[in-house]
């Protein structure tokens with residue numbers, strides 16, 4: 912909160928093991944910042960993670976980050992015989 916009070920802004924990255932209170936803490940921080948009429952963007956790398964935060968969005972959506980999806984990143988399955996021997 913010092914960054915907010917000093918008007919310096921910045922990026923907060925939060926990572927911790929599951930169930931340790933990340934969502935709770937980040938929503939508390941977001942509420943504190945927004946209550947003071949400052950701007951807080953809540954960005955996550957996945958859509959599921961974004962839905963956990965108040966006003967959360969994926970980083971690639973909010974920042975219009977380019978996605979370079981290469982042809983080789985897809986596996987085409989044309990028929991059942993291509994799935995034989997594949998362990999799901």
Ligand SMILES: Nc1ncnc2c1ncn2[C@@H]1O[C@H](COP(=O)(O)OP(=O)(O)OP(=O)(O)O)[C@@H](O)[C@H]1O
Nearest residue numbers: 926927928929930931932933934935936937960963
């Ligand atoms: N400071 C706190 N005081 C009271 N309850 C808390 C606190 N922090 C977290 N909790 C509770 O602990 C549980 C887990 O918290 P939370 O969902 O925020 O963890 P998480 O790290 O985001 O979990 P995950 O990685 O699985 O998404 C929730 O029920 C939450 O309400």
